[in-house]
Amino acid sequence: MLNINNLKASIDDKQILKGINLEVKPGEVHAIMGPNGSGKSTLSSVIAGREGYEVSGEVLFNGKDLLELAPEVRAWEGIFLAFQYPVEIPGVSNTNFMRTCINEQRKYRGLPDMDASTFLKTMREKAELVELDPNLMKRSVNQGFSGGEKKRNEIFQLAMLDPKLAILDETDSGLDIDALRIVSNGVNKLRNKDNAFVVITHYQRLLDYIIPDFVHVLMNGQIVKSGTKELAYELEEKGYDWIKAELKEAAL
Amino acid sequence: MSTSEQDILEQITGDDYKYGFVSNIEQDIIPKGLTEDTVRFISAKKNEPHWLLDWRLKAYKHWLGMTPPDWQNVKFPPIDYQDISYYASPKEGSKLNSLDELDPEIKATYDKLGIPLEEQLILAGVAVDAVLDSVSVITTFKEKLAEKGVIFCSISEAVQEHPELIKKYLGSVVPYTDNYFAALNSAVFSDGSFVYIPKGVRCPMELSTYFRINAKGTGQFERTLLIAEDASYVSYLEGCTAPKRDENQLHAAVVELVAMESAEIKYSTVQNWYPGDKDGKGGIYNFVTKRGVCMGNGSKISWTQVETGSAITWKYPSVVLKGDNSIGEFYSVAVTNNLQQADTGTKMIHIGKNTKSRIVSKGISAGKSQNSYRGLVKVRKSAANARNYSQCDSLLMGDKCGAHTFPYFEINNNGATVEHEATTSKIGEDIMFYCNQRGISQEDAVALIVNGYAKEVLDKLPMEFAVEAKKLLAISLEGSVG
DSSP states (O other): OEEEEEEEEEETTEEEEEEEEEEEOTTOEEEEEOOTTSSHHHHHHHHHTOTTOEEEEEEEETTEEGGGSOHHHHHHHTEEEEOSSOOOOTTOBHHHHHHHHHHHHHHHTTOOOOOHHHHHHHHHHHHHHTTOOGGGGTSBTTTTOOHHHHHHHHHHHHHHHOOSEEEEESTTTTOOHHHHHHHHHHHHHHOOTTOEEEEEESOTHHHHHSOOSEEEEEETTEEEEEEOHHHHHHHHHHOSHHHHHHHHHHHO | OOHHHHHHHHTOOSSSOTTOOOOOOOEEEOOSOOOHHHHHHHHHHTTOOHHHHHHHHHHHHHHHTOOOOOOSSOOOOOOOGGGSBOOEEETTOSOOSSGGGSOHHHHHHHHHTTOOOSTTTSOTTEEEEEEETTEEEEEOSHHHHHHTTOEEEEHHHHHHHOHHHHHHHTTTSSOTTSOHHHHHHHHHOOBOEEEEEOTTOBOSSEEEEEEEOOSTTBOBOBEEEEEEOTTOEEEEEEEEEOOOOSSEEEEOOEEEEEEOTTOEEEEEEEEOOOOOOTTOOSEEEEEEEEEEEEOSTTOEEEEEEEEOOOSEEEEOOEEEEOSTTOEEEEEEEEEEOTTOEEEEEEEEEEOSTTOEEEEEEEEEEOTTOEEEEEEEEEEOTTOTTOEEEEEEEEEEESSSOEEEEEEEEEEOOTTOEEEEEEEEEEEOHHHHHHHHHTTOOHHHHHHHHHHHHTHHHHTTSOHHHHHHHHHHHHHHTTTOOO
């Protein structure tokens, strides 16, 4: 589904990604962990198509060259990014925003607009999935939402848009344990054999709820170690220093 | 996305001002310059009665002794009033009786503007007065309106046909002494619309005037007078466009509204004068005085404006709430992009008891533009129990533009209730990327946000025009973010 080959990215002449290689297949959940400033958020931004980066290498998504596509086209192709800091959009209700997103996607796929009753029904169902207060739908996107509500709104949007590949960028940060459970449950219900998740996180605790098939350690712009969920436990226990030490040793 | 929004976006083809064409119409333009003779010439051209010429001349003399206002938050070089031609009309001159007599080039102009002048083609239920430069070229549906006693014609025609009404009301709301541009307009006004709704009549269709500046080196000085007798109702809309030119053109209009007992006037404006280019070259100076007086008890005047055009906008549609229990409303969306400047707002003058006013102003600034809201709420001692609610919101697109709010309150009655709310929001790259990532393109995102933000005001427009206004908002903000 997603093939990343030697992806490099820099911003203002500062290289942040220094050759990433990653393959994600349908049905898989990949966790990406790493210390602050290792390039985790940059990786998600570059995949989603944020402007401002100088990018080289290759990112193929179901055979298409993602780097050639505008961010909205990537979204229509089935890429979803749950933001670490969801923005507030003044004047646009959550409902109206979601309807626009869905119909733009449908237009790209040659489908007619979703009819109002299906839309509302879907919205009710998906809001329930993340226990999101239906009253929030009438409010402007994320405006006046609590931190937890914003994150749940991200997963709600994910559920509505039903992407092929969802990237969760530190969705767990700032969540209390109940919200974490709600968000994770939502994600688990959305998992199926055709879609894939890339979960970016600092902490192992999220991976207790969303169990990954693979764990990668991103350090200094490169994936330096990959393993199964056991690797996450090891990181939780020992931190990142032992990997640094390992790398140093290997370099000698 | 709704179909209307879809339409808007399909119409977005570039950042060009699509009304910027020039029509090749044979015109009479008088030489540039303003003297007493110019005033006499215009008056004679229109075959006006003596009293009106006298009034114009008094206004002219008064104007000579005035200085242009300098308190507004806009910057522009001094205007050379001798470098403007004060009268331009299509060659055929006199008013036409039917569309067949209209110069095909003029008709084509209006077709191109999306204002077909054939009655059967016009939006159902909208009568149009088409003003080209200094004259009204045609007014539609006159007969149909006359059946109800409604008078809808050019002000020049009203001077001839209904002199008693003109004499009674012209300058009664905005006297020529009011301000610099009102004085200038009173001296040289050339045409505009006149509306009279008799007692108890609900005007059966929307009335609208479409103002078009075409001639080069001219100014447009139109005057609109609208009178609603007891218990009558009218909804009126004006639209405006002008060709793209490198020099600035002056548009100084005066609009006067009079609402008698229990009458209601809804006055909407979609202003899309040429705003100048990206570097601030050219564009219309839109210096307009608009005021309505709620003369009778229980009357209501509501101003709705969508201002997207003009290099500089300077206007404060106001309501004088004289009658007890009268209501004044002001709903405004003012967009500035590139190097446009706007200083706009309203005045609500409470005189009668239990008078109410509501102000909803939504400013949108983009590019390097400056957008100011300036509003006055004045409650006289006599206005027991007056209420005002004001809401002034600013939306900034990018970080090179400015938004300013200047609310003034003069409250002389302790029983008055005055509320004021203000917010500022900013649309930056973060919001744009978020929308993009959800599958909404830049243009669609701007349209979505702006239309959502301005909804409360757009909802006040007659429906046919709300669609037009939404399109305009999207187009005028194109390329404003990122």
